[in-house]
Amino acid sequence: MNVLIGFIPFAAFAILDHSLGTTLALVLAAALAALAAIRDRLRHRTPKLLDLGACVMFGLLAVVSLVTASGAGVLAVQARVDAGLLTIVLISLAVKRPFTIDYAKERVPASVWTKPQFVQVNNQITLAWAGAFAAKLVGGLAVLYVACPLWLGLAVGVVGMACALYGTVAIPRHARAQAA
Numbered sequence: 001m002n003v004l005i006g007f008i009p010f011a012a013f014a015i016l017d018h019s020l021g022t023t024l025a026l027v028l029a030a031a032l033a034a035l036a037a038i039r040d041r042l043r044h045r046t047p048k049l050l051d052l053g054a055c056v057m058f059g060l061l062a063v064v065s066l067v068t069a070s071g072a073g074v075l076a077v078q079a080r081v082d083a084g085l086l087t088i089v090l091i092s093l094a095v096k097r098p099f100t101i102d103y104a105k106e107r108v109p110a111s112v113w114t115k116p117q118f119v120q121v122n123n124q125i126t127l128a129w130a131g132a133f134a135a136k137l138v139g140g141l142a143v144l145y146v147a148c149p150l151w152l153g154l155a156v157g158v159v160g161m162a163c164a165l166y167g168t169v170a171i172p173r174h175a176r177a178q179a180a
Contacts, residue, residue, distance in 0.1 A: 003103040003125075003168060006050040009033040009058060013081060022077050023065040028175035048102040053162045058080070075144050082137040096127035100168075104175035121175045128167035135160030 009032040016025035033054035037047035061080060092099040101122040105113055112118050139156030140147035 003050075003100050003129075005174065006036070006054075006103065008036070009051075010055045010081065010085060014053050014057065014078065017074055017077065020034070023038060023062055025076075026058050026062035026065055030055050030062055032086060033058060036063060046102075049092050050099045050102070051100075054085075054093070057084035064071060065158070066175040073141055079137060079140040082133055082140055086130060086133040086137055089126060089133060091125065093126055093130070100125045100129070104172075115180065117175055121172050124171050128164045129172070132152070132157075132160035133166035 009029040012032055013025050013029035016028055020028070033051045036051040037055060040047045058081075061077070061084070065077075089099055098119075101119070104118070104122055108118070124132070136157035139148075139153035139160075142156070143150050143153035
């Protein structure tokens, strides 16, 4: 569940966007992601892909927000953040470095890291999160562009996130049971 720590900048953005405004919330989320990457570097660890991706994404969205002063609504900006997060996760799969592997390596011995089952489990967990972020994005876009009720769009995202959380716990447990 260490992977949840990687989502702190996203949660901070969601909370701060309502109270501080979009641009400042984006800047603070980028700063939180950068601090996490710097913390890893200071601990002589490779910064996590999710932190680096979040820093770049929130930074770019902050610059766009500043330059265009578009005043995009909360739901539109949240959809951009969801799309960015989904992109980060899909890129991590495409480069064969599922974003969850950075967190898993902190919990298991180095001797496990090269085992095919370890990588397979992390691919499956990352796919679960990709599905959750895709559901969250679709729910948000449906509210924005298809006149879907807000509660339904939010419910789609919440169910997707709950499934990913469940998968984060159940997939490794199932793999350990199969290996035993």
